[in-house]
Amino acid sequence: MQRYFLTNEQDEQNIIFSKEDIHHIRRVMRMKEGDHVYAVFPDGRAAVVVLSSVTDTSVSAKVEEWLAQSSELPVEVVLACGLVKGDKFDYIIQKGTELGAAGFVPFEAERSIVKWDLKKGAKKIERWQKIAKEAAEQSHRNRIPAVAEPMSVTQIIEHGNMFDVKLFAYEETAKSGEMPAFYEAVSGLASGGRMLAVTGPEGGFSEKEAAQLRGAGFIPCALGPRILRAETAPLYVLSAVSFYLELKR
Template sequence: MQRYFVRNFEDNRFYISDDDRHHIVKVMRLQVDDEIYCVTKGKSALCRIEEITDQQVVAKVVKWEEASVEMPIQVTIASGLPKGDKLEWIIQKGTELGAAKFIPFTASRSIVKWDEKKAFKKVERWNRIAKEAAEQSHRHIRPEVHQPISLKKLVELSENYDYKLVAYEESAKQGEASVFSAVLKKMKAGQSILIIFGPEGGLTEEEIALLNDAGFLSCSLGPRILRTETAPLYALAAVSFQTELMG
């Protein structure tokens, strides 16, 4: 059943407009009395369409869902700006895997240079991808996609997290295999973690030193070197396994 993130909620009813209204009426061709799921403020409800107008769809709550599908810990993925549509892939699949937030950043080896003139449309598209992926995977929270920032600014934002890791391929080459696992085992429900991944060329030694000085732990994601678009997904799957499937 189709699911929508809706901001306007009042008197036990959701008021759905703009693109989502178009999707309900023109794409799904739903009618009055058809049912959909609506999500607001981390809660999801089964709803019945009560009214359809040229401006909006009104859906009345039938029953609130009690079970949560969100990870017990909040995971933020920080990616050095990669080439092409790789960031879109990370956002889409990362949302399906449970990420709470995405923060792109400019790294020394980022081939892509951030164009401030195109910033608004880019960030708007990334957030739309996150919204659609969250609806498809039945999330109760739509992850936020931050506009790209500098590594220095990322370090400043990192002060708000309980745990901070940076995936570093040199750690993998040296056989380090315990930091990531140890951190996940220590984390408790409700805590947060920020994990940084470099662009295609990786992070420089100077960038790693800066992050280590700011309290980031360098970690390996196993003996194999992963692509910049693969590493975040591996990490999210590992977090899910440790916190949701290990019991």
């Protein structure tokens, strides 16, 4: 069943869909009155709704059944990722959303090959947010992860003050064989906790950046004994958190 996120406060008996969703319901899915879809309200509640009216210009529905179960991770994991080449950041956002990320923060690291273009930045953020929305619908999320504007390492450090656990994936830690830090960080997360996981660009973190992060209380972590690509590391973090907190019993 198709899933749609509602953007405004809604009357449960007269739900109004956005123009984009109206087009998708009518032209792509070719739905009609009486068909059912999932609707996610701005507060994160989800329901099965029945389409009560489908016209050329509007689609309305009413709640038939509220869904008690949520597909969200029991903790909030925000990924701060160094800017990467090509469409790799698109991939991180799409797959990261499917895996349960609460948000994404791009940053321009010293070794980032890609430099942020201020003129094109707004359109890029808009595209990334659209990718997150579509991935959230596909994976039946109860929330759409927010994509922030790029930050500096200094701003990432300040942002970290809002989190219970903050770490960064550091390949030098993996090379030295120090493996327990990531496990301890994840196992120490209580339900409702917040984690900020920072991963570098293709060239990794510079020694200066690693020192800054470590000095600000970010835990340097190895993500296993292998060196992961920039687009793989954030997805490993989410997969491990999901396994430990959702599947491990």
